[in-house]
Amino acid sequence: MKKNGKNQFVYVLTCVDPANIDTLVKIFNHRFGKGNYFMPGELGGVKVLVDPAKKTDREFVLNKIKTSDRVHKIDLILLVNHSGCGAYRLAGHVFENKDEEESFHAGEMKKASTLLQKKFPDTKLETGYFLKKEQKMTW
Numbered sequence: 001m002k003k004n005g006k007n008q009f010v011y012v013l014t015c016v017d018p019a020n021i022d023t024l025v026k027i028f029n030h031r032f033g034k035g036n037y038f039m040p041g042e043l044g045g046v047k048v049l050v051d052p053a054k055k056t057d058r059e060f061v062l063n064k065i066k067t068s069d070r071v072h073k074i075d076l077i078l079l080v081n082h083s084g085c086g087a088y089r090l091a092g093h094v095f096e097n098k099d100e101e102e103s104f105h106a107g108e109m110k111k112a113s114t115l116l117q118k119k120f121p122d123t124k125l126e127t128g129y130f131l132k133k134e135q136k137m138t139w
């Protein structure tokens, strides 16, 4: 994606689950171009913002985004959670079915978006949900 003749730069906040990484990299390389995004990876994706194990974890990630923005002006923050996430399971979240799980994550995305909008009012926000078993992104 181009803006003013240069590529937009993206910060991707997503889980580190190794089962997803190869596919996510392919999807993001295709969509944003290689080298046009940061994707440090956090256990549980937006869980680290919405429901961090320790409050300092949230600050740590917010500082990462802030620093990334200073290094390389971030145009878009993309939030991606995924189905079958172990970090959520560990925190006691059990889902009856796919719909329940997906709607729970939609709520998580909303909470994370609200928080990030306050911290980064000039940065665009997008959310996505990755289906681990199907290896597919739902935007």
Ligand SMILES: [Zn+2]
Pocket (backbone or CB within 6 Å): 015, 016, 017, 043, 044, 045, 082, 084, 085, 086, 087
């Ligand atoms: Zn995960």
